[in-house]
Each structure stands twice: as structure tokens, then as C-alpha cells.
Amino acid sequence: KSTLVWLRRDLRAFDHVALHQALQHSERVYCVFIYDSTILSVLPRQDRRVDFIHASIAEVDAELRQLGGYLITRHADPLQAIPQLAAELGVDAVFCNHDYEPQAIARDAAVQQALQAAGRQFFSYKDQVIFEKSEVLSQTGGVFSVFTPYKNAWLKKLAADPSVLAPYHIEPHAARLAPPPSPSPDRQLPTLAELGFEPSNLASLQIPTGMSGAASLFEQFLPRIAQYKDARDFPAVKGPSYLSLHFRFGTLSVRHLVRTVVDLMERGAGGEGAAVWLAELIWREFYAMILYHHPYVVGGSFKPAYDAIEWEQGPHADELFAAWCAGRTGYPLVDAAMAQLNQTGYMHNRLRMVTACFLIKDLGIDWRRGEAYFALHLNDFDLASNNGGWQWASSSGCDAQPYFRIFNPITQSEKFDASGKFIRRYLPQLKSLSDKEIHAPWLVPRMLRPDYPEPIVMHDEARKRTLERYAVVKKTD
Numbered sequence: 001k002s003t004l005v006w007l008r009r010d011l012r013a014f015d016h017v018a019l020h021q022a023l024q025h026s027e028r029v030y031c032v033f034i035y036d037s038t039i040l041s042v043l044p045r046q047d048r049r050v051d052f053i054h055a056s057i058a059e060v061d062a063e064l065r066q067l068g069g070y071l072i073t074r075h076a077d078p079l080q081a082i083p084q085l086a087a088e089l090g091v092d093a094v095f096c097n098h099d100y101e102p103q104a105i106a107r108d109a110a111v112q113q114a115l116q117a118a119g120r121q122f123f124s125y126k127d128q129v130i131f132e133k134s135e136v137l138s139q140t141g142g143v144f145s146v147f148t149p150y151k152n153a154w155l156k157k158l159a160a161d162p163s164v165l166a167p168y169h170i171e172p173h174a175a176r177l178a179p180p181p182s183p184s185p186d187r188q189l190p191t192l193a194e195l196g197f198e199p200s201n202l203a204s205l206q207i208p209t210g211m212s213g214a215a216s217l218f219e220q221f222l223p224r225i226a227q228y229k230d231a232r233d234f235p236a237v238k239g240p241s242y243l244s245l246h247f248r249f250g251t252l253s254v255r256h257l258v259r260t261v262v263d264l265m266e267r268g269a270g271g272e273g274a275a276v277w278l279a280e281l282i283w284r285e286f287y288a289m290i291l292y293h294h295p296y297v298v299g300g301s302f303k304p305a306y307d308a309i310e311w312e313q314g315p316h317a318d319e320l321f322a323a324w325c326a327g328r329t330g331y332p333l334v335d336a337a338m339a340q341l342n343q344t345g346y347m348h349n350r351l352r353m354v355t356a357c358f359l360i361k362d363l364g365i366d367w368r369r370g371e372a373y374f375a376l377h378l379n380d381f382d383l384a385s386n387n388g389g390w391q392w393a394s395s396s397g398c399d400a401q402p403y404f405r406i407f408n409p410i411t412q413s414e415k416f417d418a419s420g421k422f423i424r425r426y427l428p429q430l431k432s433l434s435d436k437e438i439h440a441p442w443l444v445p446r447m448l449r450p451d452y453p454e455p456i457v458m459h460d461e462a463r464k465r466t467l468e469r470y471a472v473v474k475k476t477d
């Protein structure tokens with residue numbers, strides 16, 4: 001029997017469920033990654049994520065070659081390419097890992113159908129999360145929509161069966177990997193240019209790629225994990241792990257990370273931070289579970305009553321939106337955060353909350369417009385977490401911020417970037433303002449802030465308008 005393993009958001013060659021299963025159950029195993037032309041064709045020609053995938057794929061290929069195999073790549077629509085390649089190679093089955101996004105589920109169903117029509121099998125496995133779909137349910141068998149009870153049930157389930165964290169080794173049956181075709185061409189992987197892309201600034205930002213990048217970020221984070229609880233809210237501080245891009249593309253094993261953190265906690269070595277960080281990983285699984293059970297959240301409010309809200313529209317709304325995108329709102333913390341996103345593709349979690357809340361509740365713009373902007377610009381864009389984050393900020397989501405809780409962008413700035421260190425990094429034109437002035441520059445004479453815009457709205461007035469706008473959902477909350 002021979003098998004084709006189709007890599008998607010699991011760009012690694014260790015602790016990989018589909019690859020492990022394929023090696024265990026067949027004599028010959030091929031691996032493929034498809035640069036999905038339907039996804040790539042609509043992206044700008046410089047895209048950090050394509051760069052990241054490209055570099056990470058090279059590492060997977062190198063690792064597979066070490067093990068005696070190699071990676072096949074194609075630039076095509078997987079709907080055709082997978083059944084075609086399976087036929088070319090004459091494999092009996094295609095193995096992959098689950099993807100919970102509605103479009104991916106539909107794609108996989110279509111691929112499965114095409115394979116089955118040709119007498120081939122299709123198997124998919126849980127890999128990117130510890131618990132998926134309906135594995136964590138309430139005591140009455142319901143799907144959770146509130147995080148804390150979900151988290152408690154998740155932790156209880158893990159405690160009851162820690163073997164879910166066991167690694168899925170590749171090495172024992174690595175000899176079954178199909179060797180590279182011989183004579184092996186020097187280079188089989190496409191260049192970025194061949195894919196139609198130009199290099200982005202990913203390398204100059206020194207964002208580490210691939211399995212090695214994920215491993216080194218995690219290694220650097222572990223000594224900081226005990227301080228995570230206190231440090232994670234301050235964008236000028238190296239508090240979080242910066243691993244989200246690696247979670248997104250599966251250059252790390254979630255099982256390995258959770259195992260490491262649980263070990264630390266059991267040894268009493270992770271301080272308060274380890275449990276808080278683990279809870280963030282559980283948020284990730286919570287949102288994946290929500291998307292799986294409620295795919296209508298793509299484009300629609302989790303709480304449908306919130307779809308009755310009337311957002312600002314027309315040319316003025318477009319101007320406000322454009323100012324937000326470009327970081328020209330006149331609110332330094334918001335603008336510095338948007339500059340961070342635009343320049344690096346990363347935005348600190350506190351700032352994602354602040355900028356999303358500002359767009360929705362200060363500018364009155366439909367959260368879906370912000371969601372789409374983040375989707376295009378975030379290196380770590382993940383449909384489930386991004387949608388969950390935006391619906392949290394718009395109060396329309398499950399376990400969301402109540403609609404009347406509206407962040408004040410000035411107090412958020414004073415609290416989380418008190419000395420203005422983060423703001424100065426991204427808005428050098430405000431460098432000379434004092435630590436006190438930098439949060440509300442419109443209060444200092446204009447000559448001291450020549451290149452900085454006036455605030456596009458006044459927060460107190462915007463707040464009142466938002467409470468009126470949300471009156472339509474008052475009764476349902």
C-alpha cells in the first residue's frame with residue numbers, strides 16, 4: 001500500500017499525526033504541499049505569509065531528505081492537483097490533518113469525493129489542537145459558548161487522559177518515505193519568483209521561520225513564561241511568546257508545547273504565568289471549536305440580534321476607516337498599533353483589543369471591515385481566532401466584552417504604555433512629547449507635534465453615539 005500525505009497548516013516533519021499514521025499503515029509514503037493558487041492569486045505580490053510558508057517548506061523538505069524522503073510541491077488548485085497527483089503516483093490513499101474552517105471543510109469533502117470516485121481513500125486526523133469539535137462538551141452534552149467553563153472542562157479532560165499529549169513519532173518507520181526521484185534535480189522546490197511573489201520584509205524583520213524558528217522562539221520564551229501574567233499586557237515589553245505565526249502554520253507541535261508547559265506546572269516551575277499562557281492556548285481551541293460548530297460566524301454575528309446594528313456608512317465612514325487603517329486617527333496608541341501591524345504584520349494582543357474596539361465603538365465602523373483588514377495584514381491570521389477577537393470587541397460574539405464596555409483609548413494608553421515607549425517606537429514624530437503628553441497630543445500646542453493629525457473623533461462623544469447605536473441589542477443582552 002502507498003500513501004500521499006498532504007501538508008496544509010502543519011508544516012513540520014516531526015510529531016505529525018497524518019505523517020505518523022501514513023508511515024505506520026503503508027509501505028511507501030509521499031509528501032506534498034500545494035501552493036493553493038485560489039488563495040495565492042488574490043494576495044498582494046509581497047506577502048510575509050507566503051515568504052514564511054516558502055522558507056518553512058524548504059525546511060520541511062530538508063528534514064524529510066535527512067530521513068530519506070523529500071517533499072513534492074505544486075502550485076495549483078488542490079481540488080484538481082491532489083486527485084491528479086494521487087493518480088500519477090498510484091497511491092491508495094491520501095492522508096492529511098483536520099482543518100476546521102468552513103471553506104477547508106468543503107474543499108476536503110470535494111477532494112475526498114474525487115479520490116473515492118477513482119477508488120482511492122481519504123483520511124484526516126486531529127493534529128492542530130488538543131481537543132476538537134465535540135470533544136469538550138458541558139455536563140449536559142451541550143456545546144460551550146462561555147470560555148471559563150469550557151477551559152475548566154478542557155483541563156479536566158486533559159487531566160483524565162494525559163496520553164493525548166503523546167508525540168506521534170516519524171522516525172521508527174522513516175524508511176518507508178519514498179526517496180527523491182533519481183537522478184535528483186538539484187532543486188525541486190519553486191522559488192518565490194516562480195510562485196509570482198517578491199520577497200517581503202520578513203527576513204529584515206528577523207521573524208524566524210520554519211520548525212527551527214518555532215523551536216528557538218519557544219526556547220527563548222520558556223525562561224520568561226513565569227512572568228507572562230504580568231508582562232503580557234504591555235506592548236513595549238517582551239512579554240508574549242510571538243509564536244502565533246507558528247501556531248497558524250503548524251511549524252510547532254501543540255502537543256509538545258502543552259506537554260512542556262504542563263510539566264513545568266506540575267514541577268511548580270512555571271509561576272503564575274504558565275497557567276495563564278496555557279489558558280491562551282485554550283482560547284485558541286475554544287474559537288476553533290466555535291467556528292466548527294457555528295460556521296455562520298463567518299460574516300454574521302454569533303449573537304444574531306447584533307446584526308441589526310446600523311454602522312456608519314458612506315464617504316465619511318470610508319474616510320474614518322482609511323484613517324484607522326493608515327494609523328492616522330490622532331490617538332497615538334491606536335496609530336502606533338496600526339503602524340506595528342502595517343510594518344511588521346504582528347500586533348500585540350492588548351493593541352488588537354484596543355484598535356478593534358476603537359474602530360467599532362469610537363468610529364462606528366462595522367467590525368467585519370476591521371476583521372477583513374486584519375485578515376489581509378496579520379502574519380498569524382487565523383479565521384477562527386480573528387473572527388473570535390473581532391466579535392469579542394464588537395460584543396456580538398460568544399463570551400464577548402459587554403456592549404457598554406468601551407475602552408477609553410487614552411486611559412488604555414496611560415495604563416499599558418505609561419512611558420510612551422511603544423508609541424515612540426512607531427511614531428517618532430511624537431518623540432519629544434513628555435510621558436504625560438504623549439497619550440493625548442492634541443492638548444499640547446500644535447507646533448510641538450507638527451506631523452501628527454488631530455483626533456478624528458472625540459472619545460466621549462463617540463461613546464455616547466455608540467451606546468445609542470447599540471440600543472437595538474439592549475434587550476437581548
Ligand code: FAD
Pocket residue numbers: 232240241242243244245247248280281283284285287347348349350352353356374378380381382383385386387388389390393
Ligand atoms: P501569546 O500571548 O504568546 O499566546 C500564545 C498563543 O496563544 C498565541 O500564539 C495564540 O495561538 C494563542 N492565543 C493567545 N491569545 C489568544 C486569543 N485571544 N484568542 C485565540 N488564541 C490566542 N490570534 C491569532 O493567532 N490569529 C489572529 O488572526 C488573531 N486575530 C485577533 C484579532 C483580534 C481583534 C484580537 C483581539 C485577537 C486576535 N488574536 C489572533 C489573538 C491574539 O491577539 C494573538 O494570538 C496574540 O496576540 C499572538 O501573539 P503571541 O503569539 O505572542 O501570543
